[in-house]
Each structure stands twice: as structure tokens, then as C-alpha cells.
Amino acid sequence: MSVITIERKVLEKNDQVAAGNRRMFAERGIFVLNLVSSPGSGKTSILEKTFEDLRDAMKMAVIEGDVQTDLDAQRVSRYGVPVVQIVTLGGCHLEANLVRDALEKLDLTGVELLFIENVGNLVCPSGYDLGEAMKVVVLSTTEGDDKPLKYPAMIRNSSVLLINKIDLIPYVPCDLDTLRNNALKINPGLKIFEISCVTGEGISAWCDWLKKKETPAR
Amino acid sequence: MHELGIAQNILEIVKQYVPGERAASVGKIRIRIGTMSGIVADSLGFCFSAILSGTDMQGAVLVTEEVPAACLCRDCGHRFTVEDFAFTCPSCGGANLELLSGRELEIVDIELLDE
Numbered sequence: 103m104s105v106i107t108i109e110r111k112v113l114e115k116n117d118q119v120a121a122g123n124r125r126m127f128a129e130r131g132i133f134v135l136n137l138v139s140s141p142g143s144g145k146t147s148i149l150e151k152t153f154e155d156l157r158d159a160m161k162m163a164v165i166e167g168d169v170q171t172d173l174d175a176q177r178v179s180r181y182g183v184p185v186v187q188i189v190t191l192g193g194c195h196l197e198a199n200l201v202r203d204a205l206e207k208l209d210l211t212g213v214e215l216l217f218i219e220n221v222g223n224l225v226c227p228s229g230y231d232l233g234e235a236m237k238v239v240v241l242s243t244t245e246g247d248d249k250p251l252k253y254p255a256m257i258r259n260s261s262v263l264l265i266n267k268i269d270l271i272p273y274v275p276c277d278l279d280t281l282r283n284n285a286l287k288i289n290p291g292l293k294i295f296e297i298s299c300v301t302g303e304g305i306s307a308w309c310d311w312l313k314k315k316e317t318p319a320r
Numbered sequence: 321m322h323e324l325g326i327a328q329n330i331l332e333i334v335k336q337y338v339p340g341e342r343a344a345s346v347g348k349i350r351i352r353i354g355t356m357s358g359i360v361a362d363s364l365g366f367c368f369s370a371i372l373s374g375t376d377m378q379g380a381v382l383v384t385e386e387v388p389a390a391c392l393c394r395d396c397g398h399r400f401t402v403e404d405f406a407f408t409c410p411s412c413g414g415a416n417l418e419l420l421s422g423r424e425l426e427i428v429d430i431e432l433l434d435e
Binding site: 193 | 322325326329330333334337338347351356357358359405406407408415417419425426427428429430431432433434
């Protein structure tokens with residue numbers, strides 16, 4: 103019997119492409135956010151609200167990732183923001199090469215802020231670096247206040263938590279303090295915003311923070 | 321379900337080290353999976369045997385070493401293993417931590433059996 107030593111990262115190829123994406127973003131001065139959540143937590147609605155609030159202040163672009171359809175790209179294109187749709191045809195997450203290829207189809211002239219809306223999934227996207235400055239995780243109040251404990255890797259690997267659908271708090275069994283504390287236990291440095299895309303509450307605080315293009319210490 | 325994609329990545333790397341004619345002699349493939357990697361070892365093992373089924377390498381098995389999340393407290397210098405995903409220093413209560421391990425997803429080595 104013989105043993106061959108390998109000692110290599112399984113996702114090294116993805117990491118290399120992600121590093122290339124990150125270099126390109128740095129050279130062009132583009133601040134990139136990788137938006138992750140469960141399906142239906144409101145990622146696309148948050149983008150719509152963000153575009154409404156920020157479109158006069160900053161030039162933005164978006165890469166939409168979905169398992170099927172370009173419905174999300176159609177939604178956000180109404181805001182005059184350059185958009186490219188990635189359809190993964192079953193794939194449960196975006197990988198760095200998909201983002202690299204999508205970037206070639208996107209006019210990045212003058213773009214300061216790029217959103218990558220990942221496939222709705224709180225497990226797989228946590229392991230794949232796309233070259234972003236940070237991951238922004240969205241949890242909605244309807245998902246319950248114990249959600250961070252069920253998906254600790256995603257909470258730990260994110261820099262910002264958006265708690266969406268706070269307008270539904272009177273109707274759902276979700277305690278905001280519990281939700282916040284559960285998330286902060288896993289990631290004490292997490293920056294948290296509480297928002298509603300229906301009432302618009304909290305959106306301006308989130309957008310004002312985006313303008314600063316700060317990466318929270320991790 | 322991204323364990324399938326991960327299994328394919330592992331196979332691709334293994335093939336770079338094992339010439340085709342020796343595929344049948346691959347025994348254990350040792351991998352390291354961190355508890356914060358988001359990978360389910362059983363599911364990965366299942367996917368790996370599924371993609372090898374019917375190939376020359378079908379005798380190969382993944383052997384997983386699980387790596388716990390460990391941190392260094394930047395405030396007091398204490399090193400500790402994270403229990404129950406609580407990222408707070410048990411010594412000083414600080415939250416300024418450096419993750420030392422727990423995100424691993426690595427191939428360690430391959431065992432080739434004598435033919």
C-alpha cells in the first residue's frame with residue numbers, strides 16, 4: 103500500500119476565479135455585495151427599494167441568480183439598473199466562474215455598487231466565494247426567530263443581516279430581540295438592519311450605510 | 321444538494337494524481353471537513369459513491385476527518401474550541417475572534433492498494 107499526499111482545497115478552482123473577480127472589482131473601484139437568503143425572504147424586493155432610494159446617488163448594477171426564469175431580472179430592470187440574469191438550471195448556488203462570465207455581459211462603466219443576488223438557499227452559497235466584499239444575509243420575520251441557529255455557517259460568514267418584513271411582527275411568532283441575539287451569538291460583529299419593503303421602514307438607514315461602502319470588521 | 325458538485329471536484333483532483341490504469345487500486349481518500357463548512361459528510365460520501373458506481377474507482381471510499389471550529393481571542397489571547405456555535409471567548413467574554421479552523425474542505429491524501 104502507498105499513500106499519495108495531496109493537501110489541496112476542494113474548492114481551489116472556485117477560490118482562484120473568485121480572487122480574479124475580486125482583483126477586477128478592486129481595480130474598477132466596485133463595491134460588491136453577495137445577497138443570500140432562503141427563497142421568498144425578499145431579496146429582490148430589497149433590491150427594488152434600494153434602487154429607488156439610491157439611484158440618484160450612485161450607479162448600481164445587479165447579477166441575478168435563479169434556478170429558473172429571468173423574472174427577477176425583469177423586475178429590477180424597471181429601475182434602469184444594468185442587470186444580467188444567471189439561470190443555474192437546478193444549481194443551488196452561484197459559483198465564481200458563473201459570476202465572471204456574467205460580468206462580461208454587464209456594462210460596468212461608472213458602476214460603484216454591484217449586487218449579486220444569489221440563489222435562494224441558506225446552505226450552499228455560504229461555501230462559495232464569488233469575489234464579493236461581503237455577504238449580506240436576509241432573514242424575514244415569517245421564518246421564525248430561531249433561523250440563525252439553524253444556519254450558523256451562513257450567519258457566521260456574513261457581515262450584514264437584514265431582518266425583512268418587520269411590518270408582519272404583530273402577526274407572526276417572531277421576537278426581534280431573540281432573532282437578533284441568536285444571530286449575534288454566532289457572529290457578534292454582524293451589522294443588523296431591520297427593514298420592511300412594504301412600509302419602507304429602515305430602508306433609508308440601510309441605504310445610507312451602503313453609501314459609505316464600509317466592510318465591517320470580521 | 322451541492323455535495324454532488326463537491327464530490328465531482330474531489331474526483332477531478334484525485335484523477336490528477338492517479339493514472340487511469342491504477343484507478344481500481346484507490347482505497348481510502350481522506351478528506352477534512354470543518355464544522356463551519358456547511359458540508360454534510362454523510363451526504364458527500366453518498367454522492368461520491370454514486371458518481372463512482374460502475375467506474376474503475378468504485379472501490380474508493382471517502383474517509384472524513386471532522387475539524388471543529390476553533391478561535392483565537394484577539395483581546396486576551398485565549399484559544400478555544402467553539403461549542404454550540406457560540407462565538408464568544410469563554411475566558412474574557414470578548415467577541416473579537418479570529419477563526420483558526422472550521423472552514424476546511426480539503427483532500428488530505430489518497431491510499432493506493434497494492435495490485
